[in-house]
Every structure is written in C-alpha cells, then in structure tokens.
Amino acid sequence: MTFFFKRMAAGAVLSVGLALPVAAAECIAPANPGGGWDFTCRQIGKILYDIGQVDQPVQVTNMAGGGGGLAYSHIVNERTDDADVIVAASSATTTRLAQNAFGGMTADQVRFVGAIGADPGVIVVSADSPFQSLTDMMEAMAADPGSVAFAGGSAAGGFDHLKVLQLAKRAGIEDIRTIRYIGVDGGADAITQTIGGFTQGMTGDMSEVVGFINAGEVRVLAVLTDERVPGFDDIPTAKEQGYDVVAVNWRGLYVPKDISDDEFQAWADKLQAVADSDDWKAAMEANGLAPFTKVGGDFQSWVDGVIAETVELSREIGVIQ
Amino acid sequence: MDLFSNLALGFSVALSPFTLMLAIVGCFLGTIIGALPGLGPSNGVAILIPLAFTMGLDATSALVLLTSVYYGAMYGGRISSILLNIPGDEPAMMTCLDGYPMAQQGKAGEALVLSGVASFVGAMFATIGLMLLAPLLARVAYLFGPAEYFALYLLAFCTLGGIASKNQAKAALAACIGLAIAMIGLDNTSGMPRFTYGNLHLMDGIDFLVAIVGLFAIAEVFVFIESHGRDSAVGVKLEKVIIPWKTIAGSTWTMLRSSVIGFIAGILPGAGASLGSFLAYMGERAVSKDKETFGTGNPRAVAAPEAGNNSAAGGALIPMLTLGVPGSGTTAVLLALLLTLNITPGPTLFTDRPEVVWGLIASLIIANFVLLIMNVPMVKIFVKILSVPPMLLLPGVTMVSFVGIYSLTGSYFDLLLMVAFGVGGYLLRKLGVPLVPIILGILLGNYMEDALRRAMVLSNGDWSFLFSSYIAIGLWIAAIGGFVAPIFLRGLFARPKAGLTD
Numbered sequence: 001m002t003f004f005f006k007r008m009a010a011g012a013v014l015s016v017g018l019a020l021p022v023a024a025a026e027c028i029a030p031a032n033p034g035g036g037w038d039f040t041c042r043q044i045g046k047i048l049y050d051i052g053q054v055d056q057p058v059q060v061t062n063m064a065g066g067g068g069g070l071a072y073s074h075i076v077n078e079r080t081d082d083a084d085v086i087v088a089a090s091s092a093t094t095t096r097l098a099q100n101a102f103g104g105m106t107a108d109q110v111r112f113v114g115a116i117g118a119d120p121g122v123i124v125v126s127a128d129s130p131f132q133s134l135t136d137m138m139e140a141m142a143a144d145p146g147s148v149a150f151a152g153g154s155a156a157g158g159f160d161h162l163k164v165l166q167l168a169k170r171a172g173i174e175d176i177r178t179i180r181y182i183g184v185d186g187g188a189d190a191i192t193q194t195i196g197g198f199t200q201g202m203t204g205d206m207s208e209v210v211g212f213i214n215a216g217e218v219r220v221l222a223v224l225t226d227e228r229v230p231g232f233d234d235i236p237t238a239k240e241q242g243y244d245v246v247a248v249n250w251r252g253l254y255v256p257k258d259i260s261d262d263e264f265q266a267w268a269d270k271l272q273a274v275a276d277s278d279d280w281k282a283a284m285e286a287n288g289l290a291p292f293t294k295v296g297g298d299f300q301s302w303v304d305g306v307i308a309e310t311v312e313l314s315r316e317i318g319v320i321q
Numbered sequence: 322m323d324l325f326s327n328l329a330l331g332f333s334v335a336l337s338p339f340t341l342m343l344a345i346v347g348c349f350l351g352t353i354i355g356a357l358p359g360l361g362p363s364n365g366v367a368i369l370i371p372l373a374f375t376m377g378l379d380a381t382s383a384l385v386l387l388t389s390v391y392y393g394a395m396y397g398g399r400i401s402s403i404l405l406n407i408p409g410d411e412p413a414m415m416t417c418l419d420g421y422p423m424a425q426q427g428k429a430g431e432a433l434v435l436s437g438v439a440s441f442v443g444a445m446f447a448t449i450g451l452m453l454l455a456p457l458l459a460r461v462a463y464l465f466g467p468a469e470y471f472a473l474y475l476l477a478f479c480t481l482g483g484i485a486s487k488n489q490a491k492a493a494l495a496a497c498i499g500l501a502i503a504m505i506g507l508d509n510t511s512g513m514p515r516f517t518y519g520n521l522h523l524m525d526g527i528d529f530l531v532a533i534v535g536l537f538a539i540a541e542v543f544v545f546i547e548s549h550g551r552d553s554a555v556g557v558k559l560e561k562v563i564i565p566w567k568t569i570a571g572s573t574w575t576m577l578r579s580s581v582i583g584f585i586a587g588i589l590p591g592a593g594a595s596l597g598s599f600l601a602y603m604g605e606r607a608v609s610k611d612k613e614t615f616g617t618g619n620p621r622a623v624a625a626p627e628a629g630n631n632s633a634a635g636g637a638l639i640p641m642l643t644l645g646v647p648g649s650g651t652t653a654v655l656l657a658l659l660l661t662l663n664i665t666p667g668p669t670l671f672t673d674r675p676e677v678v679w680g681l682i683a684s685l686i687i688a689n690f691v692l693l694i695m696n697v698p699m700v701k702i703f704v705k706i707l708s709v710p711p712m713l714l715l716p717g718v719t720m721v722s723f724v725g726i727y728s729l730t731g732s733y734f735d736l737l738l739m740v741a742f743g744v745g746g747y748l749l750r751k752l753g754v755p756l757v758p759i760i761l762g763i764l765l766g767n768y769m770e771d772a773l774r775r776a777m778v779l780s781n782g783d784w785s786f787l788f789s790s791y792i793a794i795g796l797w798i799a800a801i802g803g804f805v806a807p808i809f810l811r812g813l814f815a816r817p818k819a820g821l822t823d
Binding site: 032038039042060062063064065066067069070073102103146149155156157158180181182183184186188189191192193195196197198199207208210211212214215217282283286287288319 | 367370462463464465466467507508509510511512519521522524525640644645646647653654657660663664665666667668669670673732771775778779781
C-alpha cells in the first residue's frame, strides 16, 4: 500500500515539476512536443545553458492550443510583465495574427525579440514527376489551375498554402481559388502523399525535405529565398526563375510587452549569443535551417512589415474579409 | 550477415551497466506512468526529456531511457484497465472490456500475467519487424492516400457494432456522440473554427485523454459516491497469483495474429496504437468460436488488444525513423527528442547514423526483456493495490487524474472539461450506453473526416475516387463484410438465449 502511494507520489511530483514555473527562465512552446516551436525552445534553451547565458537549464513548457493562440493569450493576459519567459514563434505566429486567428489579439500586444534562423520555403515534386522546373509547373497551372494539387503541413489559408498562392499570382493566374490544396499533419506527411502520387506538388519548409532530397526521392523545383541556400547550391530560387516570391519560416522568440527596455535588450543579446555559437550553427545545419539573424528593434519592424503584407494577401484571396 | 553485425553494433552502444540501469529505471517509471490514468506514454516521455538533458545524458543513453519509458508505459496501461476498469492510456481501452470482468471473477493475477506476456510478444514481434524490414515497410505509407485512409477508418467504425453485443443501437449512438465531439475545433480543410464559440481552448479540439479520464475515472468516482461503494467497480476479488501456463499456451496464435494486425496499424501514420488494439480485438472476435464470451472475461480477448497495441507501438517507430512522420503522440515526442539531439529522421537515417538506429533497436530489445522480468513477479505487488480500501484509492485516482490532465496543457479549462465528461459519463453509464465507442469516435472521427475531405478536394468531389485503388476496394469489402456479417451470422446461429438480451 505504501508502495503504491510512493509510486503515485512519484508520478505527481514528476508532472507538477513540469507544470509549475520555477526560478529558471521558461521557454513556452505553444504546441505539443515534436514540432518546430518545440524544437526552437528546446534547442535555444539547451544552448543558452550550454554557453553559460543562463545559470539554470531553461524550463520548456508545452502549451498547445489554438494554433499558438492559447500561449499568446496566456502571455498577454497573465504574464505581460514577466521578464523570465520567452515564447517560441515563427511565420505561423505572424500569419495567424495577420488573419485575426487569435481571437482579436494583435501583434502589438507582445514584443518580438528576434529570429535566429529560417527554414526556406520550398516547392517539391516527386522524383518521377514530369515537372522539371517551376516554370513547367506554373505553365501547367496557368492552363488549368486545378490540374496540380498540393499538399502542405498547414491548414487551408496557412503559411504553406499562401506560398503556392503567391507563386500563382506571380505567374498571372487570376482564379487562385481553384487551386487545389490539402492540409495534412505536418510536412513529412505532405511529402509522403506527394511521393505516393496522391498530390502533384508539396509546399513546405526545407528542413522537412532534406532527408528525402538526400535519398533521391524528390526534386525541389524552387526555394523561396533571395539567394540560393548554402549547402543546397544546385537548387534554383523562385526569383531567378522569374517568380519573385520570398517566403521563409523564421524561428524566433517573442517576450511579454511590459518588460523594461533593458530586459528586452538582455534577451536580444542572449539570442545574439546563441546565434553566434557553434552549437547553433551545427543545429541549423543538421536541421536544414539557413542563417537568418534579425535581433532586437530591427526584427520588430521587420515583423510589422511582414504582417502588413500578409493581411493584404489574405484579404485578396478571401481568407479574411 | 549484416543483420548480426548491425545488432552487435547496437548492443555495443546500448549495453553497458549504466544504460542497463537507465533501462530498468525507465521501464519502472514507464510502467507507473502508463498505469496512472491521465498520464500516458506521450506525456510520460515528454516529462522525462528535460530530465534526460539535465542529467547530461548522451544521445544513446537518452534514447535508452526514453524508449524504456515508452515501452514501459505501453505495458503499464493495462494494469489500471484490468484492476480498476479505468484505462491508463488510450490504447489500453480495449483491455478493459475483458480484463476487468476477469478481475471481477477473481482472475486479476491471471489477466495481468497473460496480458504482460501478450505485451511482450507484440512488442518483440514489432521490434523484429522493425529490425528486418523497416526501410522496406516505410514504402507502405506511400500506398495510403486519403481514399485508403478513409476506408481504413471506416473499417474500424463498421466493426464497432460487435463491441456491444447487447444493444447495437446504443453503441451506434455512442459512436455518433464521439463523432460530434470530434467536430469541435479548427477545420483543417477550410481553416475555419467549428463549434468553438470564439473560445481559444477549443480551437485544437478536445483532447481524447481529457475525455478518457473524465468518462472512465471521474465517472467511476461519481458511481462510487452514489452507491457508497456497492456498485463501484473498485474492489475486486483477490486470489493467489499463479502463472497460467495453460492459458498462455492457448493464446499463442491469438497473440501472433494480433501482433500482425497491430504492427500494420502501427506502420500507417495517424492510426497508431489505439486502432491497432481495436482492430486486434475485433479481428480476434471475428475468428474465434466463442464470440459470445467476448466482453465477459475471455482470456484471449485480453491477450489480443495487448499484443496489438504493443506491436503497434513498435510499428509506429518505422514511419517515424524512416519518413520522419510520427504515427502517434508518443512517436511525435520521440521525434522531438531525436531532432533536439541533432538526428534528423528520414529515408537515409539507417545508412547515415547506423549507431543511432541499431542502438535504439538494441535498447528496445533490452527494455522488452526488462519489462517481461519486471512484470511477472511484480504482478503480485500490483494486485496488492486492490487491498487499499477504495475510500483511499479513489481520492488517489482523482488526484492523479487532475494532475495528469493539468500537465497536458497547464490550463484549468481542461480540468473543467474533464469534470463535465465525468458527469456525462456517469449519466451515460446509468443509461447503459457503452463508453468505448465514444472514445473511438473522438479518436478516429477527425482522421476519418479529414481523409474524406482531402479525397474530395483531390478528386473535385468525385465519389468514385474513394474506390480508385485495390487497397481501398479491399478495405471497403472488409468494412462492409464486418458490418453485414454479424447480421447474417446471428440468424445462422440463432439460439434461444439470444432472445433474452434485449
């Protein structure tokens, strides 16, 4: 009997340990373990501790819900002056803010402290696809927008979907609503569907397809960056093929709005230190991230620009009114 | 002889006194985590990830610890199913159906030993499958598109009638309640929220763990309070535990059949262990000669889902390792762990990082043997839990339920939801509505709907797309057969006593 209670107590202690904030810095991943936000928190948290920027291991809390909205409202409503908390963010965060998917909350209710890496957007086909270049694909779509179906890891209207729509607009396709898109559970699932031949194209992030590129199972038609990505120099950008679309899924953090400027700057400096560390460079390389460092005030103004742009595009395609 | 040199490599990485100790600790913690309602394998592993990093474990040691917890939790889930009629995690749900009646008949020890052995057989089968065929089997996922997945989930729902042989209408009603609950949340195909009433907590839908703990554990507490313990499930008869060699030998084929079914369900991303244990149970019921004893404490009905879910747990590692597609919540957590260790799963993982893959396989084998050894002698201890008076045990269950659910998202909303499910579960129990189909509806409803919607997007609304491949047609035939066969068979084997039940 005592034995049983000891066990129960052990379970309770373990989980309480996870749920309660402790004195150490806390990184909130607004999703279940396993995704990009979770990666951001765990990797940045680990490096912050390893390079001595914090004296205790960073506590990672998974707060899934509302596509990140739950964590956002938690910060805005309950911890708006807590200087010990950072929250993982990415393009999905700003896309959802732009599309008013966080129940009326707006981007100016937190401070975006920085991004230290970006996952370049890619358009991928299976190795046996008839499309050899982005031009081939866009021409087929211009002739019949419904002829190419895409799979992506985000829901309809999400970041992966928007990439395709942006390209289609650049290709002069008027009726972009007839383009077929299915949102599946993550990029790996999307690529499985594309290799299986159920969809003709996959839209996602570079990190999601690295293993499949190395195995020779897919062909990347275009990467959505300004320059070619180091390490993947043979993959052309969409820009050089005549479709001026740049879409990268940055990995970064936001912090509560009401912390002092000094505290904000302290996080910016710590983040810069992570960006400069060899550990982070190794982690980026292993995960297909391209260098993309914007920290502090620069980043905040860049985010504002991105959100304005997304609002405009979303309105154009009817995702928001 | 690549296989043996690879295995030797794996064991050379994974077998040291320190990692062996980690495996034992992991198996022990995993079993407890699995047994506690509300704490399943996925939060068990998630809880231990920070611990592994704080301890400064290297990649292999961390993998050994966490896979031991994973397998341990899969074993442990059955314990509270059998002893308390409360599933410790979602795949253990099917074990309640016959495990608990066995316990009521005073055969708790037998049920625990048998299910322990079945878990071992299932897990070993899957580990061997992973070892021999992983790169090959990864290609199976390429054959399953939206139409095939839809037919697969349909198969599960079509065989549902057999779960409650007493009143199929109530089973169907329960499944519909589950499907309705599954509708809540963000609709993947249109990107629009449904039935959320602007509440952010409902945007991601209702977590099935909340539903399970509410419907089973909290409802149990209400029943207990009402009856002062007389009608409560807690407090089954005790008997001396002897290893039931004969029953084990008699279930050999059951375990093997169920392992195969579970393994296939595990390989397919999305379906996972719950579908594996469900289909294994239903498959066993379909081939057995004594169908009517299913649900009343048939030992083979205990062995089947346990072999099935443990085999599925191992099978789910295949798409995770070779495609980076996690087939279940727990493999998603393990995927996160690999990524944090800078190991990127994908088609080339087996050739790029053999020491990781074979170390993992070796640690799975080690965990399995540790768990078998741990679970057979420890059965006595677990049965002793029953000697705790229910007046102490139930508050304990309640406490653990609240803590476990709170640790999921750290929000009070889930706790309220859990209590609401508890009240609902209590009422449904009074009305004689089975609870398992509700959980299946919540669990598979989303997947099934998404699959259908995606199929319709891809085919521009052409229904014939659903029958466009041999796999889909085969699954449709099995589904229709599963639905129709019981109706005819009932007429064929009509016995006088059949009229007595409803």
